[in-house]
Amino acid sequence: xxxxxxxxxxxxxxxxxxxxxxxxxxxxxxxxxxxxxxxxxxxxxxxxxxxxxxxxxxxxxxxxxxxxxxxxxxxxxxxxxxxxxxxxxxxxxxxxxxxxxxxxxxxxxxxxxxxxxxxxxxxxxxxxxxxxxxxxxxxxxxxxxxxxxxxxxxxxxxxxxxxxxxxxxxxxxxxxxxxxxxxxxxxxxxxxxxxxxxxxxxxxxxxxxxxxxxxxxxxxxxxxxxxxxxxxxxxxxxxxxxxxxxxxxxxxxxxxxxxxxxxxxxxxxxxxxxxxxxxxxxxxxxxxxxxxxxxxxxxxxxxxxxxxxxxxxxxxxxxxxxxxxxxxxxxxxxxxxxxxxxxxxxxxxxxxxxxxxxxxxxxxxxxxxxxxxxxxxxxxxxxxxxxxxxxxxxxxxxxxxxxxxxxxxxxxxxxxxxxxxxxxxxxxxxxxxxxxxxxxxxxxxxxxxxxxxxxxxxxxxxxxxxx
Numbered sequence: 031x032x033x034x035x036x037x038x039x040x041x042x043x044x045x046x047x048x049x050x051x052x053x054x055x056x057x058x059x060x061x062x063x064x065x066x067x068x069x070x071x072x073x074x075x076x077x078x079x080x081x082x083x084x085x086x087x088x089x090x091x092x093x094x095x096x097x098x099x100x101x102x103x104x105x106x107x108x109x110x111x112x113x114x115x116x117x118x119x120x121x122x123x124x125x126x127x128x129x130x131x132x133x134x135x136x137x138x139x140x141x142x143x144x145x146x147x148x149x150x151x152x153x154x155x156x157x158x159x160x161x162x163x164x165x166x167x168x169x170x171x172x173x174x175x176x177x178x179x180x181x182x183x184x185x186x187x188x189x190x191x192x193x194x195x196x197x198x199x200x201x202x203x204x205x206x207x208x209x210x211x212x213x214x215x216x217x218x219x220x221x222x223x224x225x226x227x228x229x230x231x232x233x234x235x236x237x238x239x240x241x242x243x244x245x246x247x248x249x250x251x252x253x254x255x256x257x258x259x260x261x262x263x264x265x266x267x268x269x270x271x272x273x274x275x276x277x278x279x280x281x282x283x284x285x286x287x288x289x290x291x292x293x294x295x296x297x298x299x300x301x302x303x304x305x306x307x308x309x310x311x312x313x314x315x316x317x318x319x320x321x322x323x324x325x326x327x328x329x330x331x332x333x334x335x336x337x338x339x340x341x342x343x344x345x346x347x348x349x350x351x352x353x354x355x356x357x358x359x360x361x362x363x364x365x366x367x368x369x370x371x372x373x374x375x376x377x378x379x380x381x382x383x384x385x386x387x388x389x390x391x392x393x394x395x396x397x398x399x400x401x402x403x404x405x406x407x408x409x410x411x412x413x414x415x416x417x418x419x420x421x422x423x424x425x426x427x428x429x430x431x432x433x434x435x436x437x438x439x440x441x442x443x444x445x446x447x448x449x450x451x452x453x454x455x456x457x458x459x460x461x462x463x464x465x466x467x468x469x470x471x472x473x474x475x476x477x478x479x480x481x482x483x484x485x486x487x488x489x490x491x492x493x494x495x496x497x
Contacts, residue, residue: 044064044078045077045078045079045134046107046108047107047133048064048084048124048134048136050110050124051100051136051138052086052165054099055096055099055165058098058099060088060089060090060096061090061164062087062164062165063086063087063088063147063163063165064078064084064085064086064163065150065151065163066083066085066154067081067083067210067211068083068084068085070161072163073169081134082134083135083136084134084137085136085139086136086139087138087140087162088138088139089142089143089146089147090140090141092140093119093140096120096140097113097120100120100122107127108124108125108126108127108133109125110122110123111123111124119138119139120139121135121138122135122136123135123136147162148172152173154187155186155187155200155204156184156185157173157175157178157186157187158178158179158184158185158207158211158213160172160173160175160187161175173187178216182213182214183213183216183219184204184208184213184216184219186204186219190219190222191222191225193222194222194223194225194226194229195229198230198232199233201223201226201227201258201261202230202241202242202258202267203241204219204261205254205257205258206241206248206254208254208257209246209248209251209253209254209257210248210250212249212253220257223257223261223262223263224260224261228262228266235347235349236349238267239348239349242267242348246303246306246310247302251296252293252296255293255296255310259272268344270311270314271310271314273314274288274292274313274314274316274317276289281322283322283326283327283328285320285328288316288317291313292310292312292313295400295401295403296309296310296400298400299396299397299400300393300396300400302393304354304361305361305397307350307358308361308393308397309397311340311341311362312361313333314336315332315333315334315337315338315340318336319331319333319336334362334364334366335363338363341358341362360390361393364387364390364394365394365397365398367383367387367394368394368395368398368417368420369417371417371419372416373416373419375420377423377427378469378471380420380423380427381427381431382469384427384428385469391424395420398417399414402414436468436469436475437461437465437475438478438482441461441464442461444479445457445460445461445486449487460489463486463489464486464489467489473485
């Protein structure tokens with residue numbers, strides 16, 4: 031099969047790798063349809079070139095028949111990885127034949143007939159995902175999703191009053207789709223979500239949390255969170271976050287809108303669950319720590335600690351896994367620490383902070399960078415520049431420390447021999463004191479053993495005087 035054969039087989043505007051898959055399926059006598067977000071992209075822009083994933087439904091007697099149709103499919107530019115069975119579907123990657131880089135993921139599901147296609151589209155949650163395109167380029171749009179793409183709005187497949195009354199979790203799912211597509215909910219959708227908002231309390235948390243977390247890590251989490259707030263759901267599931275909405279209006283002195291700031295931080299932060307949770311909750315303690323001094327300066331002293339304390343209750347309520355909860359707790363409680371950096375910090379101070387932060391360093395740096403949302407461009411440049419400088423200094427110090435051990439090999443034995451000590455806790459204490467002195471810059475790393483023994487001698491003498 032040549033590339034020209036693929037081009038001639040289709041007259042719709044699809045990427046070459048997708049046409050390859052369609053061609054192989056049709057050649058086997060199967061009837062394929064593209065569904066889901068890739069169809070949305072085709073309707074919105076006329077192209078699915080940038081779609082990272084393409085979903086297909088294929089009228090076929092079995093998944094095995096689909097597997098056989100795709101086996102060994104390759105042309106000069108592309109090849110398909112071996113399909114893996116995922117529930118009722120086959121999932122594989124289309125890869126560049128030259129360097130093996132993944133172009134996109136394709137998920138193929140078997141359906142028995144055209145009626146099966148319509149049934150599957152009806153089960154979809156939102157209209158913009160409930161469209162299909164046939165291999166001939168025919169658009170199948172039973173729920174007017176094309177119009178919703180044009181209006182850039184999210185609407186449930188079922189009437190909103192039915193969707194939210196029968197399944198309150200659908201309200202959070204609408205927020206997830208808002209966060210994925212970057213479209214606003216339709217006015218009717220928002221109205222019915224608000225009417226049914228209190229029914230979200232009937233949803234078990236083990237079903238609610240996964241949908242909410244999918245919203246958090248999606249492309250437009252700020253829009254999803256905004257939907258939940260306007261739909262009246264946020265106050266029921268996260269009253270600590272709801273309390274930030276309009277909080278700035280309750281003060282006689284102007285200060286930053288922390289709800290608007292929080293949404294920006296979430297959207298700017300890396301799409302990892304721990305970081306997104308921390309971004310959402312990092313300032314909830316400000317509601318209870320705000321103070322105004324005699325000069326009308328607004329302060330939020332120790333809001334980091336209170337935010338972390340409030341998170342403990344949220345973690346319990348949402349049944350967040352202990353390891354994830356500890357990570358979020360640390361990030362929330364320490365989110366201001368990196369932003370305290372100044373050029374006056376010594377190398378030993380940086381080493382100490384890096385050691386105390388440990389495995390959370392990259393997450394905390396990302397959160398700190400996302401937390402810079404000032405409207406003053408000069409201030410943003412200044413803070414961003416400081417973070418860039420800190421990251422560079424950390425990198426340099428790590429490289430230096432990797433090249434040169436803090437203490438010479440055999441220092442423990444040298445301490446025992448020089449001071450006539452037996453192996454035991456005292457030797458460990460003396461070595462720990464020596465390591466701490468190197469870390470805080472009291473004594474340099476990489477010296478000869480006699481110089482370190484002199485320090486230990488002085489340390490013992492000092493402790494002896496202190497009793």
